Amino acid sequence: MSALALVLVLLCSATIMAAPAAADVESHSFPVFNATTTESLWVATNMSVVTPAALLFRPEQLFPEVNVSEGFLLLPKMVDVWRAGAGGLPTREASFNTSFTVESAAPPVSFVLLLDRFPTLNNPLGLRGANGSAAGAAPNATDGLAAVEVGTVRSYAPESPSVGLNVTVTPNGTAAPGRRAVWVEYNAIEHVVRVYVAAGGEPRPARALLDARLSLAGQGTTQTALVGFFAARVRDIFVGVRDWDLAVDRLDTDGKKKGTPWWVILIAVIGSVAAAAAIVSLVVCSFVSRRRARDVDPKQ
Ligand SMILES: *[C@@H]1O[C@H](CO)[C@@H](O)[C@H](O)[C@H]1NC(C)=O
Ligand SMILES: *[C@@H]1O[C@H](CO)[C@@H](O)[C@H](O)[C@H]1NC(C)=O
Ligand SMILES: *[C@@H]1O[C@H](CO)[C@@H](O)[C@H](O)[C@H]1NC(C)=O
Ligand SMILES: *[C@@H]1O[C@H](CO)[C@@H](O)[C@H](O)[C@H]1NC(C)=O
Ligand SMILES: *[C@@H]1O[C@H](CO)[C@@H](O)[C@H](O)[C@H]1NC(C)=O
Ligand SMILES: *[C@@H]1O[C@H](CO)[C@@H](O)[C@H](O)[C@H]1NC(C)=O
Ligand SMILES: *[C@@H]1O[C@H](CO)[C@@H](O)[C@H](O)[C@H]1NC(C)=O
Ligand SMILES: *[C@@H]1O[C@H](CO)[C@@H](O)[C@H](O)[C@H]1NC(C)=O
Numbered sequence: 001m002s003a004l005a006l007v008l009v010l011l012c013s014a015t016i017m018a019a020p021a022a023a024d025v026e027s028h029s030f031p032v033f034n035a036t037t038t039e040s041l042w043v044a045t046n047m048s049v050v051t052p053a054a055l056l057f058r059p060e061q062l063f064p065e066v067n068v069s070e071g072f073l074l075l076p077k078m079v080d081v082w083r084a085g086a087g088g089l090p091t092r093e094a095s096f097n098t099s100f101t102v103e104s105a106a107p108p109v110s111f112v113l114l115l116d117r118f119p120t121l122n123n124p125l126g127l128r129g130a131n132g133s134a135a136g137a138a139p140n141a142t143d144g145l146a147a148v149e150v151g152t153v154r155s156y157a158p159e160s161p162s163v164g165l166n167v168t169v170t171p172n173g174t175a176a177p178g179r180r181a182v183w184v185e186y187n188a189i190e191h192v193v194r195v196y197v198a199a200g201g202e203p204r205p206a207r208a209l210l211d212a213r214l215s216l217a218g219q220g221t222t223q224t225a226l227v228g229f230f231a232a233r234v235r236d237i238f239v240g241v242r243d244w245d246l247a248v249d250r251l252d253t254d255g256k257k258k259g260t261p262w263w264v265i266l267i268a269v270i271g272s273v274a275a276a277a278a279i280v281s282l283v284v285c286s287f288v289s290r291r292r293a294r295d296v297d298p299k300q
Helices: 002-016 053-057 064-068 234-240 262-276 286-295
Strands: 025-032 042-045 048-050 071-074 082-084 090-093 096-103 109-113 140-142 146-153 163-171 179-187 192-199 210-213 227-231 241-249 281-283
Touching: 042 053, 048 053, 053 234, 064 234, 071 234, 096 109, 096 163, 096 234, 109 234, 146 179, 146 192, 146 210, 163 179, 163 192, 227 234, 227 241, 234 241
Parallel strands: 048 281
Antiparallel strands: 025 241, 042 048, 042 071, 071 227, 082 090, 096 179, 096 241, 109 163, 109 227, 140 146, 146 163, 179 192, 192 210
C-alpha cells in the first residue's frame, strides 16, 4: 500500500515540478487561494503533506482536519537562497521581494522560508517549537494597521530549533477596516530585510515599518528552500491572504536545472515518515486524476 502511494507521488510530482523557462528572476503570482489557484500548491501540517492543496476545496470536504490544523501552504518548487563556492562558503545570495494583502480581521499569518525539506511529521513539539525555543528578541514593529515580527521558523525543533525566515503579520482588527497590504523585501547585498505595511489598495509607503539586518546565506538556511505561508490554521491562509506575488533572483542563469529535484522532496517526506514511524496521510494527486478520468468516462 505504501509502495503504491510512493509510486503515485513519484508520478504526480514529476508533472508538478516541471520547471518554467529560465529568466533572471523567478516570479509567482496568486490573486487568491481557491480551488483553481491551489492546484499546484502543497499543504504541510504536523501530520501530513497534501498535494494538490486544491483537494481541501473539493465539495466532498476531504481532510477537514488538515484545514484546521496549524500548517503551511507552499510552492511546489524550491526557490534559490544562496550558492556555495569553494570550501562550501556562500558566495552568492538571492534577493527577493514579496507582497500580499491580509484581511484586517485575519489572525496572524507568516510569510516563511523553510529548509529544503518538510518539517518532521508527528513532531511532538508541533510546528511552533517548544516554549522559549526562540533565541532572544525578534525585530518587531507596530503601527496603527498591523504588527510585524521578523523571526525564524521553529518547525524543525529540536534538531534545528530556529531556521529560515518567518515574517509574521498580525493585522490590527480594531484599527481601520479593510485590508492590509504588506511588502517584504530582502536585499542580499545590503543584508537588510524591510517590511512595509499600507492600507489595502494604497501604494507601498516610502518608509519601511520594520528595517532589520539579516543575512540568510548559510545562517540556518539551505541553498534552496520551500517558501509560502504559515498560520495556526491552514484555512486562515486560504481565507486571509490575497494578491500574493513573489519575485526571487535566479542564481543559476546558465540554463542548468535549478532547485531541489522532486525526488529529493519525496525522500525528505518518506524520510520524515520513517523517522516518526507514523504517518496519518500522504495524499496524492492520482486521487484527483482518477476521479477526473471517471468524470469523463463516456460509459458512466
Ligand atoms: C479562483 O480565482 C481565480 C482568480 O481570481 C478565478 O479566475 C477562478 O475562477 C477562481 N476559481 C474558483 C473555483 O473560484
Ligand atoms: C478549507 O477551508 C476553505 C476556506 O475556508 C474552505 O473553502 C474549504 O471548504 C475547507 N475545506 C475543508 C475540507 O474543510
Ligand atoms: C497535530 O495537530 C493536531 C491538530 O492541530 C493536534 O490535534 C495534534 O495533537 C498535533 N500533533 C502533534 C504530534 O503535535
Ligand atoms: C525588488 O524590488 C527592488 C525595488 O524596490 C528592485 O530594485 C529589485 O530588483 C527587486 N528584486 C527582485 C528580486 O525582484
Ligand atoms: C507555553 O507557555 C504558555 C505561557 O507561558 C503556557 O500557557 C503553555 O502551557 C506553555 N506550553 C507548553 C507546551 O509548555
Ligand atoms: C520586540 O522588540 C523589542 C525591542 O524593540 C524587544 O524588547 C522585544 O522583546 C521584541 N518582541 C519579541 C516578541 O521578540
Ligand atoms: C513564526 O513566528 C511567529 C511569531 O513569533 C510564531 O507565532 C510562529 O509560531 C512562528 N511560526 C513557525 C512555523 O515557526
Ligand atoms: C489597534 O488600533 C487601535 C486603534 O488605532 C489602537 O488603539 C490599538 O492600540 C491598536 N492595537 C495594537 C495591538 O496595536
